[in-house]
Structure formats: structure tokens, C-alpha cells
Amino acid sequence: MAVSLVLGWLIPGVSPLLIAIVVGALIANVVRMPRVLAPGIAVAAKWVLRVGIVLLGLSVSLQDIAGLGFGMIAVVVAVVGVGILTTVWIGGLMGVPRAQRLLIACGFSICGAAAVAAVEGVTDSEDEDVATAVGLVVLYGSLVIPVIPLLSGVLGLTEHQAGLWAGGSIHEVAQVVAAGGTIGSAALAPAVLVKLTRVVMLAPIMTIVGIRARRSGTAARNGKRPPIVPLFVVGFVLAALVASSGVLPEPVMGALGTLETWCLSMAMFALGLGVKAKELVRVGFKPVLLGAISTVVVAATALGGMLVVT
Template sequence: MLARRKIVAVLPGLGLALGVTAVALGAEALQERLLGARCVDGLVIAILAGTLIHTLMGLAPRFVAGVQFASKTILEIAVVLLGGTISAAALAQSGIELIAAVAVVVLLALTTSYLVGRWLGLDERLATLVACGNSICGNSAIMATAPVIEAPAEDVAASIAFTAALGIVVVLLLPLAFGALGLTQWQYGVVAGLSVYAVPQVLAATGPVGVMSTQVGTLVKLMRVLMLGPVVLFVGLRHGRKGAVRPSFSLLLPWFITGFLLMMAARSLGLLPEATLQPLQAASSQLTLVSMAALGLSVDLRSVLSSGGRVLAAGFISILVLLGLALATALMLQAG
């Protein structure tokens, strides 16, 4: 009975996300019919349409559960399915240089973002939350770090608000860099993996560019996420609060990352035949589109703007630094 009530609760919001998805697909088809090509990808349309609906009309309480389900769980399933399209050989080809580069970029971004936040007048805990969210994996890093440093609720809300806003901006604008900077798909995947906040959002940022970019970007992003445990441990030791709460293991290693790695192992061991490659890619792509519609529906630009100019300024400067580090890393590794 409880499971049935939960299913019923998500239906309105899920239906709304599917409706926005249908609009995005229709806009894609209309572009191809009138212009002969897609000028704006469906992922971008879905995010913009969802954000516009929430900002102008609000989101009724009955839609909240379904929108949260679509923006989180469905997108996590898409990431798991994507793992079935990547073999361990692809990871091995990345080399130790890429793994080391990811670690260096995360540490530099953490340090820079924290110092920027302090320079702009943020207190130590808020600056730490902004730095962790910016440098590792957005909301997940913020939620894992908050109990360790005993961050107040208003600091958590403000840092999550900036993550929601800047995360969407990066997803929308980053694909433009592919053509403007003449990047290869591999280079773009590295840039996206190092700069996009959340693992699922990497799919949205790389999907319009190509399959290779999506695969490389996801692998690089997973390397960043795996640094969450050591970073939270360091922050906890530095903060030195005896009464601080330890984050749960599920926050440090989300289930969908484990699922992604298991699916990648299955592909590498030949347990997933080649015939499943295209269906897995297609399913992952479609689920991502639905989730991006829901992601847009979860963002109210008015609340983001009210979260505080200094927090947004710290996040904006930090993401510019992170993008610069990511681009430099991609260019140096490709050149090497």
C-alpha cells in the first residue's frame, strides 16, 4: 500500500516532465523540418522550458515528488545504462596522466574557490560548501560536507541555489565551446567532465556533441566524484568539530556510480553483447531528456537571485577558474 501511494504521488510531476519532453522533441522536429537541422538541441529546450514554467507559474505541491523523481532517479538510471556502453579499455586508454590531472584540477579548484569565497566576505563554512560544490559534484558534495562542518541550513540552501543556477548555465553554454574553440570530442569530454557539477548533467552537456564526448566526460566526472570521500575526510579533520556528523556512505559513493561501474565491467567482460550497445545509448539519451525537463522544472530563477549576490559571485568566479583549468588540461593532455 505504501509503495502504491509513492507511485501515485510521482505521477503528476512525472507527467509534467514528460509533457515538457514532448515539447522539446516537437521543437527539435520542427527545426529539422523548417531549417533542415537542429539549431538548438532538445536537451537545451527541455531545460529552458522547464525553468520558464517554474519561474513564471510556480510548481504546485502535487508536482514536486514526480519532478524530484525524474530529475534524480531517472537521470541516475540513465547514467547506469551509459556504463554498459563503455569498456574498461576506454578507461585504460585514458592513462595515469588523466587520473593525475583530475586530482590536480580538483585540488586547485577547491583552493581557489575557497579563497575567492573568503575574499568576497563569505564565512568559512559557506565558502567551504561553495568550494566543494563547485569543485567536485554540486549538491552531492554540499550535502556530504554540510554535516561534517556543521553548516547552518541557510548556508546549505544558498550554496545549493547557486549550484542549481550555475549548473544549468554551464550545461547550456558549454556545448558552444566545442565549435568556438575547435575542440575534438575527446577534449570536449575532458572539459565537460572536469567542469560540469553533477554526473548526470555531464550527459546533458555532452549529448549534443557526440557519443565519444559523453563517454569521456562521464569517465572524467566519475574520477572527480571519487575524490569526494578524501576531500570530506580532510575537511572534517581541518574543521575539527568533535560533534560533527559523519556523512553516510551513500553520499560518498552514490548507488548509480556503483551501477555505472558494474555495467562497464559487464561490457568489458563480454556479458553485454554488441547488439545491446545502441539500445542502451538510445535509452540513456531519452531518459536524460526527460530528466533535463524535470531539472528545469525544479529551478525557480527568482529564488536563485534571492540567495545572495556574494554567493553567486563566488560561484561565478570559481566556475570560470574551473573552466580555465579544464580547458588547459584537455589541451595539454591531447598535445601530449
């Protein structure tokens, strides 16, 4: 985590979150981690991540989201809805296990690894399925970083339009920042704002997933029924309301923002440690292909919707 924070500071435009998950994946595939570290890694990948997701809500201003306009907000809802439903449907046709295709669908359509972790909290998902979904988020989200700016130029999009498309298409917030910075200064703000609007969709989608899981009788691995809405998702919503109210002074918001970066960097590093190349090979070609299809569906939906409203 410390390495990712330092590199993020030394390399402008590259988020320490993205560096952390990549460094974790590299270490996992080169070095055998001592078993004594396993409990700490598990805490970081679960509880520290959930604290980070709550604090992420402080970066969401409901006023700024409203400023996008009804049309662009509707596009975001369409991106998330079409992305999840299409990915789950096509995954079913391909024979991808239900839990795995739901993890991929939500991770690719909402907000990457954080959404994968949220789905894990309301369904009975295996650790290897979670690791696979996170690995695919890193793989395809990173591949799209240079593709969106390139295609934006080919299509003749303005920087503002390209930013909206990047925010609606790319999986991780950190990856959106990287792509938006590559496109230009006029693209970064709308890209991040659209992406954060997708992040807000985490709350209603997890509510729907939780309700469906309870109705289907799905039990978590500890034998308990999954929650309708995980507490950390409630915390995320409350944090967004607090941020939108403006009651917290700037120094406090800055300190909490730094804590959010630390928590999410630590969690991304821990999740990266679960991404092993041999495991991705072992799960077979179908989840990898499903990830590619989901990426194309989300990007195409975001592009079409953005062109209609702009």
C-alpha cells in the same frame, strides 16, 4: 520530459538533457506548479536522477579512458582537483556558505547537476543551495558552449585539441556534446571521452567528501550520518565495469542507453523546475561571481594541461 526528447530528436547536436533542464527552468519562472505535483517532482529530482547516474556508467569504457594516455588522464585529475580546491577556497574568502560552495565546486569541476545531486547525498545541503548550484551550472555551462569553439580558433588549436579542451572545461555532458559538435567532427569524440573521464572522478571525490562529512560530525537532514559512498555512486562504478567487460549484447546496451536518457531527462526537468530567477537574485551576487571564477579556473587548468601533454 516528452518535449525535450522530441526536440532533441528534431534538433541534431542538441541533447534532450540540456533541453529538459532549460525547459524546466523556463516553466518554473513562468507558471506556478500545482502543489499536488511536488512529490512526483521530488522523486524525479532525487531517485530517478540516481538511477540515471547508475546507467550513465554504462557509457564509460575504461579501455577508452586508458586510451587517452597517462598525460591527459593526469590533466583530468588536475582539473577536478584544482577546480574543487580553488572554488572552495575562494568561496570561503568571499563568505559563501560551506555547503553552497562545495556544491558549486563539484558541479563545475566534475559533471554538473549529477555531481551536485551526489554532493547533496553525502552532505547536509539545503534545497535552495542545490537549486542555486544547478542554476549556475546551466547558466555558465551554456555560456561556455560558444566561447570554447571561438577561443579555440583564436588560439589556433586543432579540432582534436579543441575537443580535449571542451571536454575538460564544460560542466554538463550535454553541453560538451553541443560544443564538440560546433567545433567539428574531429573534436566530438575526444571531447566526450575527456568529459566522461571527469564523470568517473565522481566516485573518488564523493568518497572523500563522505569521509570528511562523517569526521566533521555533519548529519543529514533526517538525522543520520551521511554515507561514505552513496549506493548510486557504487552502482555507477559497477555499471562502468560491466560496460568495459563487454558482457552485455549491443541491443541490451542500446535499450539501457535509451532508459538512461529518459531517466536523466526526467531528472533534469525536475531539477530545472527548482531554478527560479528570483531565488538566484535572492541568494546574492557572491555565488554568481563564484560560479564565474570556478568556470575560468576549470577552463584555464584544462587548457594549460592540454597544451602541455599535446
